[in-house]
Amino acid sequence: MNQEHKLWTKDFIMVSVSNFLLFISFYILMVTLAVYSIDKFHASQSKAGLASSIFVLGAVIVRPIAGKMIERVGKKRLLLLGLSLFLIIMLLYFPVNSLPLLFLIRFLHGFAFGIATTATGTIAADIIPMSRRGEGMGYFATSMNLAMAVGPFIGLFISQNFDHFVIFLVTTVFAVVAIVTSLFLAIPKTSIEAKTFQTKSGFHLGDYFEKSTIPIAILVAVFGFVYSSILSFLSSYAEEINLVNAASFFFVMYAAFLLVSRPFTGKWFDIKGENMIIYPSIFLFGAGLIILSQAQHAITLLIAGAVIGIGFGTFQSSAQTVAVNLAPKTRTGLATSTFFVFYDFGIGVGPFILGFILPLIGFRSLYFCMAVIVFIGILLYYLVHGKKAVDFQKDKKQTKDIQVG
Structure with missing residues (x-):
């Protein structure tokens, strides 16, 4: 295969591994920090929940800044900065002796996570050949999806069998390995005219958010809100x-079926266009939520995990690819940060809002309502991008026909 079209390069594998280690640490801590806060500091349920979720707030705040800085500072430098901060703050968990201090550490840790993951997403988009971007971004997103399945499993296993010290030790080791892996990355440089940075003065919203990404990012925020209910x-x-045992394998099914579908969906994205992938993935996400809302047996719950995995997992990576493709080459960092700001916002605000709704309607009605929102999202996708994607594919086909003729 032509080297320019090769996907599985050393650098692509390394940035995917670093991203996986970041996200697996994130999920390990997310599922254990609430229990840790209650056990060590006798925190209330609300404060224990804040100890987990304040991490996301830190990531949301820093992403626009990281997206603005990445081209000026350099992608590899920003990645190593984020990873180094992630490791240093990770070490601060060991001596923490008060709940307010834990809140501060979690918030700052979210900062480091936001910087590092903005860099990994941007680097991956640059490394992947344009002709295989849908396939490549799909595989890169799998590093997050696998962490989503493996992280909670490892976190809960350690929490149930070992001291909390072991949780911090394991995540510290992951952070060290991520740094070592990233040191050997060779990242293609993007040429940017110096005047880009010299002519602008004052505050400009466009310096922190990529305008072309916002429409698809709004839909991502809506679906992130829905997914937070899960x-x-x-x-x-x-x-x-009474399906606690089956629920522990929900995310395993999610990751397994997403991984099996990935080789097909990514290639179809590149060959047939995003609409051929995104419309079915949204439908499957909604269908999976309906199945989840009606679950009464273990097999039904696991089927829901599989369907939601293919649906939401495929949509997430496809939407990220759309966001990167729409942005100018020199603003892929901003496009990546904008995408994740909206996604993180949806994930972060969801539990707070849904927590008020849940007592009024119950779990089954909640998931059914989430399914309705997703199906409405089909129309929303058409309005924000799907219609334009059809026109783009027509222009692409006409250009190809002219070249052949």
């Missing part, structure tokens, strides 16, 4: 319907 309330729902 991340936050699946365990409680499983207890209510």
